[in-house]
Structure formats: structure tokens, C-alpha cells
Amino acid sequence: MITESCKILLLTDNTELVELVNTVAAQSEYIIINANCLNKATKLFDINNIKMALIDANINDFQGLIKNIVKTKTLLNTILFYNEADFSFLRKKYKDVVDDFLEHPVRPNDLVVSFDRFEKYCLPNRSTIQLLDNKDINNITQDFYTIQHDYHQLFDSVPSYIAVLNKNKQITEINRNFKKDFGDQTGRSFFEVLKPGSLPVGEDPISKVMLDGASHQGEIVLTSEDGKQYNMMTWAVPILTSSGNIKQILTVLADKTETRNLKDNLSSLGLMLGTLSHNLKGSLTGLDAGLYLIDTGFYRDKAARIEEGLDVSKLMVDRIRKMIFNVLYYAKKRELFFVETNIRQFAGDVAAHVENRILGGNISFKCNFPQKDIFFNLDPDLLRSALINILENAREVCISDLTDKRYEITFKVFTDNDDLVFEVYDNGCGMDEEQQKQLFSIFSSSKGLKGTGLGLYITNEVIRKHNGTITVTSDPGVGTCFCIKLPNTLHRKRQ
């Protein structure tokens, strides 16, 4: 039904456009009032109750009609037809006044969509501006504050970290969790606060959002300013303006560090069990060998064979014991318990523990300890285990070496600028560069040393916990030297 509220003013001299608009309008029974120049359009605008204006930017002084609309403060739906070359300028100038921009040549479907939007303004109730009284304003204000409060509550109560970034990736807003763990960082660049580590530039979800305006997610490792690393599952979502440009980026981060650590620990455990199982089998076979030698030695009355069998069996039992102890240590790591220790006595203790076994392997054992008593704060039980591990490794290397030479192990303890130094040297088969690199990796077990692969890893951990260092120098065919240095700071603390 044709009513007063359905009048549309068309300002154009483009006959094709006139025909198109009239055809589309006819489907919805709108009345099109045509004007081919500004003067005519102004007159028609004044006398008719126009609800929609279609303005062709190719008409001279078309701006006059827009000014008129703005001046009269008419609630009017306005569409501007433009040429492509003029779009940026026209959009910038009239975006707050014009509701829709359609490019020449106008497509019928685009016009239909615009008219559909217009239809909402065509309803009788929307054709007038309703003035609000104070009560209404108060109610609306109250509603606004309630919504704002609910939004902030939700924002702050989310268990993840939330940061809102501007287009320069600077933090504009953060939730309570983010502030609690990373501080109030508003105004700072996001990647200054949380460094992305080795991720290639532009590969993180936030940068990808800036690139294509779409939402992105991914796991990234971020390092906080205090050096702590976080495995974060990150969702980045663009917040757009009404014209579709990125205004801000909403970033939600979920901390997966603990899950990742658990996963790594489970993998390590699986690997350890596999290695342990494989090496235990080898040691049990060795034990079988020893028992076979003993058994057949008795049967064939060969004393030498019995003796060999006993030696082999003892060696295998030792290996198995060591494997189990290392596993137990790995399973039940404990904190260090520092005690003021007489180093001369301590070193003597360690040497006594391994001396018989070393000498029994036909290996010469030399010790070189401080002449006088010196004291150091350390955990004697753990450090003793670490040193015994290295000495027994040296022994095994010498026993397993197939070259025919006189083997020797030297154990030296001394101070160097008040640091405490332990050195274990053997002239066994030595190690190549590759073996040296892997030496302290968990589950690394060099050729000829059958174990859990945990021994040197645990030794390294003990030294590290003492804030010390352990270094290895080795020459294949010549020998190996392990050097442990414990820093002076421990000693100073006692004083």
C-alpha cells in the first residue's frame, strides 16, 4: 500500500539508474520522486515527506542536498552512488551522514538489500524521533552501567588470561588473571611483556589476525619478564568497526605449561622404562652367563672358570643394583641437605667405597687429596653418590676396553681460588665428540656401559643443584677426565 512514509527522492540524471531504481522500487510499491538537478531536488525535498534519499555523486553540487538533510536534522536513510575513483574521499567525508555507498554501475541486488534495510525505517512508528524524558535517560543509563558491570565481571572471572590489544599490538585492557601473573601492563607492547621466543615473525595468531582480519589460534611459547616460560594456547579474535576495519584484537590465552610438562614427563618415563627394560635384559643375560660359567666350572672341575663366573655374576649384580638405585633416585628426587663437611675425610670415604672394586678389576687406583683439613658446605650423601657414579663408570670403561694396556684411574681433590674441584681421570677407550655431546642427556648410555642411562644425568643434576659445573675432556683411545667444580659461594655462606 502506497503511503506517505514510502517516498524516496532520487537525485540523478543517469537514465539507466533512474530505470533501475524505479524497477526495484516498484516491487515494494515505493514512490520514487525523480530530480535531475540540485535545485529541483531541494524543492521536492522541502514539499514532500521524504524518508529516503538516493543521491548520485556525479550530479553537480550534490553536496547541497546532503547539507540540507543534515541541516533539517531529518531522520532519513541516505544512499550515495559513487564512482570507484572517488570512493575514499567520499567515504571519509560523508561516512557519518550517508548510510550506504553503492558503486556505479549499481547492481540490482545491492539496491534491493539497501531497500530492505530502508523498510525498517518505513514503518510508521519509526518515522518520528521520540524525545526521551529524564526518567527514560536514567533507566537507559542504569541499564548501561549494569551491562558494563556484568561485562567486567565476566571479563575478570574468566580463568584464562585476556588482553585486548590495539592495532599496534599494545595492551589496552587486561583481565584480573593477567594482571595478577604479569602485572598491569596496559600501554606496553604485548610481545615486550610476553616474548614469543623462536617463533618466526608474523607466525603467531595475533600477527595473523592483523594480516587477514580473521580469527586465529595456536600454541606458542611465551617468556615473561622474569624469565619464566609459558606454553600458551592462544585465541586471537579481531574486534571490527562498523565499516569492517580492525579496531582491536581480543586475545585469550590458556596456560598449558603444566599439561605440557606432564606430557614430557610421561614421555621421559616411557623412554626410561624402555631403556631400563632393554638394559636389564642384557644384565640378566650376563648374570646367566656368570651362573653358566660357575655351573660348568664345577661340572668340568675348572676352578678358573668358576672364578670367572663369580666375577661376571658380581659385575652383573652391581650393574643391576646401580640401575635400580638410579631409577629410585629419579622417582624420588629430593632437595639438597647442606652440611659442613671435612673434604679430606669425605674424599677418603668416596675412594674407600670404590677402591676394592677398582683394584679387583686389575686397575691401578691413585688418589691425590688436600694435605690439610678444609671445610665446605655440601650435601655429602648426594655428592658421594655422584662421585662414586663417575668412578664406577671409569672402572667399567677400563674393564670393557679390549686393548691390552695397564689401566689406571686417578681421583684428585683440590681447591682452585677457593672453589672445590674433583677430578676423575681414566686411560680407558675415551669418547668421540658425538658421545661427549650426549653424555649428560637423559637416557644417554655410551657404548659398553649398560645401564638406565640415568647415571650421568643424575650426577649432572646433583652438581647443578650445588650450583657447580661438570666438564668432560676425552680422547678416543687415550682416556677421559671428568672435572667437577663447586663454587666458593657455598663456602662463604658458612662463614
Add this chain to the structure above:
Amino acid sequence: MKKKVLIIDDDPLIVSYLETLLDDNGYKTATANNGVEAEKTAKEFLPDLITLDLDMPDEWGPKVYRRLTKIKEFKDIPVIVISGLTGREHSINKAVGFFDKPFNPDEVLNVVKNTIG
């Protein structure tokens, strides 16, 4: 004439064990700790049967076997796999026996006897 067995394993203790076991039961033995040594020793020793470990640090056991069987004299040489690895029974299709470590020495001897006498 004694039958000859080449023992290939990187663990000197296992090698010594098998050597003693087979020597005690009337076999002549030679040993090798890795693939290169195995090829060299095999050409000199000309074994009738091989015992082979799979998990050797220098070279994977089946690779050693493939290398040996490319030599005309050892094209059809019987092999017994002795390894701590799981899945060993899929490692070498033509193997006459697969034994887990620790192995039962009587069972190993049985297979050796049934294969080469």
C-alpha cells in the same frame, strides 16, 4: 669336523657367554662386535651359522645380515636372532630362531643342533 658358528654382538659379556656355551658343546666359534668386523671375520672363518644381536650401536643387526647374505658364500647362511628388543621376530624373515635376552641356553643349543648338526 666341527661345525662353525660366528657370534655377532656388541656386548663382550654376551659374546663370551655364547662362545663358552658353544665351545663346550663341540662347536668352533669366532666372534665379532660389529658389522664391519663380522664381514671380515665371516670371509676368513666361513661359518655354518650366525648368531646375531639386533641392537648394535654401530650398525643395525638386520642391515649386517643383509650385507652378509649379499656375499655368495653366505647367501643362505642360517641365522639365529638373539636380542632384547621387542618385535625381533619380525626383523629377519629367514631366521631359524628368535631368542629374547636372557635366553635359555638349552633352547639355543637345540636350534643350533637342529640346523647344522
